[in-house]
Amino acid sequence: MNNFFYSLLIGFSSLVLGSDPTHRATKKTDTLPATALQPYGRSLINNQQQLELISSAAHVGFSFEGTECQLFVHTNQDHNYLQYELDGVYQKRLKVLGASQAPLVIMAPRGGKHTVRLYKATEAHTGPIAIEKITGRKLKALPNAKAPLIEFIGNSITCGAAADPSEVACGTGVYHDQHNAYMAYGPRLARALKTNFVLSSVSGIGMYRNWNSDGPTMPQVYEKIDFQQQNAQLWNFASYSPQVVSIALGTNDLSNGDGKKQRLPFDSASYVATYVGFVKLVKSKYPKTQIALLSSPMINGKNRTLLQNCLTAVKQQTDAGYPTDKPVAVYFFQPMQAHGCSGHPSVEDHAILAKEIEPFFQKLLQVKTEPARLP
Structure with a gap:
């Protein structure tokens, strides 16, 4: 008789627990489709209704409850990084x-x-990272902060390329194994100033010529959604309205390339003329934006002076051509001995660069800041 009542009690307890909606909810898995996410940076929804993060540090936000969630993502490369x-x-x-x-x-x-x-750690030329869906409990897409926007146009330095050998040592793996866009100077600066940011950057690219080739250069690919000249799809510049557009191009124009391919001496006239034309292109996309020209922390000696003179000429010609616009701002970096891979700034170097230019951008944005958090 006792065994009978004991079995009956266990069965009754199981029935009660099984019908408890709170108990069932703890095991429920929700799905957040990629189309519900609100990306920041160059991205698109592909034919499979997946969200492709394209540009460096393109990012999305979401919330979940519990102790874990799952990301269903893939890339068209052998591997890529978030x-x-x-x-x-x-x-x-x-x-x-x-x-x-x-x-x-x-x-x-x-x-x-x-x-x-979530941030894309790698650059556009590394290939997109496609988000199919996110699973977990009580998932919700996060909106983007309403804050001023800075667009950072540049090269591998702006990408955060070759900055992080903490997982894959310099000289091993493939080029994007050391990319860390989140820790690059632009995103660091934006976090310190509590602004939004987008990165429009390509490793090895220049203004009138690239690191080891004549092109395609940034003016030739800037309007392409993925900075690839052969792609017919253009980026929709109405997606954002940056308060400041920062341009940092010149390191590769002034480089000697690989030392093997024949390379003509730097042509300052071509550089300045192309730069002025590119600023005109940027202004056509964002008529009210403040243009800021940055030099390169990687260039020293005579080339540093040469680059500064060229940027001053670009400012003078642009200001003369747009007398009613905000004057072009110019910042000259202090020279830096880089500690990253292949002569690039390291994660720690990017922290120094971000801190150096913070007062300059703070003045342009006219924002007040608290003591900065620069991870």
Whole structure:
């Protein structure tokens, strides 16, 4: 008789727990489709209704509850990289495999509600990272902050290329294994000033010539959605309205290339003329923006003076051509001995660069800041 009542009690308890809606909810998995996300940076929704993050540090945000969520992502490369913040704190890079069907899992140290910001660590030429969906509990897409926007146009330095050998040592792996766009000077500066940002940057690119070729240069690819000259798809510049457009191009124009391919001496007249034309192009996209020209921290000696003189000439010619617009602002970096891979700034070097230019951009934006958090 006792065994009978014991069995009956167990069965009744199981029935009650099984019918408890709170208990069932803890096991429920929700799905957030890629089309619900609100990206910042160059991106698109492809034919499969996946969100492709294209440009360096293109990013999305979402929230979830519990201790984990799953990212269903892929790339058309052998591998690529995302990186993320959890509850406002930077975590790490995540390798995205081209053919992998397994999700990337983001773990939280405790339950409750959490926010995630995903960033593309690599650049447009590395290939897009496609987000199919996100699964987890009580998922919700996060809106983008209403704040001033800075667009950073540049080369590999702006990309954060070759900056982070913490996982793959310099000289090993492939080029994008050391990319870390989140830690590049532009995103760091934007976080310090509490502004939004987009990166329009390509490794090796220049204004009138590239590191080891005559083109295609930034003026030739800037309007392309992925900075690829052969792509017919153009970027929709009405997507954003930056308060400041920062242009940092000249390092590759002044370089000697690989020392093997024949390369003519730097042509300052061509550089200045092309630069002035490019500023005109940018102004046609953003008529009310403030243009800021940055020199290169990687150039020293006579070339540093030469670049500064060229940028001054660009400012003078642009200001003369647009007398009613805001005058072009110019900033000359202090020379730097880079500690990253292949002569690039390291993650720590980018922190120094961001701190150096913070007062300059703070004045342009006319924003007040608290003591900066520069991870």
